[in-house]
Amino acid sequence: MNQVEVCFSPPLFDLFAKKDSIVVVVDIFRATSAMVTAFQHGARSFIPVSTIKEALDYKAKGYLAGGERNGEIVKGFEFGNSPFAYMDERIKDQDIVLTTTNGTRAINIAKKGADTVLIGSFLNLQALADHLQTQGKDVIIFCAGWKDRFNMEDSLFAGALTNLLLTSGKFYSDCDSANASSLVYRTGRKNLMTFLKTCSHRKRLAHLNLEKDVEYCLQRDVTDVIPVLKDGKLVRLTD
């Protein structure tokens, strides 16, 4: 039996980091949902960087650049954080550098503390669960949160994935964060949109007129693509 644990926020990640584990990074609104969408539409790789400056350096070398701060696209970048932006012919077989408020930072923290870093979202939830069940490794679901705080949408996803892993019979959990996430998901799953109405970040996105994005990011199992970090780049996992 392997364990599944949930880390609610980047400052807590050191408590969970362990060798030989798989970390699933999640930033539902919207970085990891956008990345999964981009791979589904043919992107070749993502380079996750923490600062706008690093992203601009790659852009100067000819990379496509995606950037978002506080929910809004960074000026001069081709893409922001919207999954719809990545449903685009231009990204086919391209390498894209990406920097976002929470998601890319979490990826860069995760890679210091795990063998394998995967990207999760509701869009590839079942594919991810199926894959993890065949690996025989402990799993840490790492919520990017919002500016280091716990957020509801990432923990909802953490709960959904925890549930799938626990019901597979191949995982257990002694982790209270995993148990709480699972409970939150079981309460909200019938209508995630309604459930999330009171949430801080969804309200933040509503101010920016991103309801369509929110709705898209809450869809389950749109694709089987699983992004994996290899040599500092996210690429499509091939079995």
Added chain:
Amino acid sequence: MNQVEVCFSPPLFDLFAKKDSIVVVVDIFRATSAMVTAFQHGARSFIPVSTIKEALDYKAKGYLAGGERNGEIVKGFEFGNSPFAYMDERIKDQDIVLTTTNGTRAINIAKKGADTVLIGSFLNLQALADHLQTQGKDVIIFCAGWKDRFNMEDSLFAGALTNLLLTSGKFYSDCDSANASSLVYRTGRKNLMTFLKTCSHRKRLAHLNLEKDVEYCLQRDVTDVIPVLKDGKLVRLTD
């Protein structure tokens, strides 16, 4: 309207700290439950210290000393973390120095980031809620957690207190941790003992044969006593 927020764990406290707020520190199993019990039984003050060495220094000066590490009483100390230990004639009008794995550390972190630090537990839940409603200040419920991790019992309490404050009509919350805690509490409240069966720390205490303590700490509204931090000491709040 004032806001109520919930901080799940000490490494996150800096994100919540703000002047002119009231912080309620909670460590249900068992530091804050034990302190409330001690005041109920006549203790004059608690000095919360972070290390065993500091506690020994006070002990050498004649203070009663309480100390716990990993759920067990520190050798040579009068008390550990059990509320039952503080139902004792010896503590009447006494000053007690206390050091625990999580609770006293959280108190010492809280005092750097708030005007007022109060001590919460299920034992004084309603008294605390009644008091907070009259203060006109923002409230941060600060869960001591377990070795910096989120734990279920502290967030259950956070949810119970959040619910009471929100239903008073004097508070709102944009905080996802508060909303999640509230949800967890509403799911578990009918039988907290059963609900907590799967929790990591309750399991930890079960190994130590502390089921009686667990049951005691989950009782609501046993006393109206509210401990408050004044000049580095916890004393009984007098209106």
